[in-house]
Amino acid sequence: MNLMVDRFAKCPHCGGPLANAQAGPPEREAGPAPDSRWDIVELLAEASRDKAFDETTRVRVTQQDIQKLIDKRRKGHK
């Protein structure tokens, strides 16, 4: 297999000389400072709070748990 690059080959995307083509995408210019709404630390904290809330509301109980809860409440009322 010939691994030599043809000096006159064209880039299939831009049509320019392949020898001038860069191996990767052009470097991005630095954009504006990220908005605080997209602060990854804040998003992670929010996701963690949501997960904790979700787990609280989805706790499943058995009939034994329910009986214990009912008994506990009745004792509490006495």
Place this chain on the structure above:
Amino acid sequence: MDAPVRPIRVLVADDEPHVRVVVAAIVKSLGGDVVGQAGDGEQAVELYRELRPDVAILDINMPKLRGDEALARITALDPGAVVVMMTAQDAIDSVTDCLDHGARHYILKSNRAEEILALLTQCWPDVRAGALAREAA
């Protein structure tokens, strides 16, 4: 001589007719009398208002009005109401909400029929005490 014990009058509310049949059979085996059956929450509240049963056995997931909302309306209507929730809802917040709204018992439908019978048997003295208190009032 003791006065004859009258049967406990029961209202059963569940949108699934076969569940109502099973619950009615269990109630009958306990010597109770199913005086009304409702297929949705609104009907359950209406029948409760009309029949004033000794106990209402309510499902939660019902059309028109959920069982937990029907429970709140029934206990607002009759603060001494004896209501047993019988549902597939096994989330802790559902249990605590119903108990907060005055449900006396909470039975999971995931129990086997004989376990449901045992649990209702366990509830029965409480139901009978409620019925006696209602008669005395």
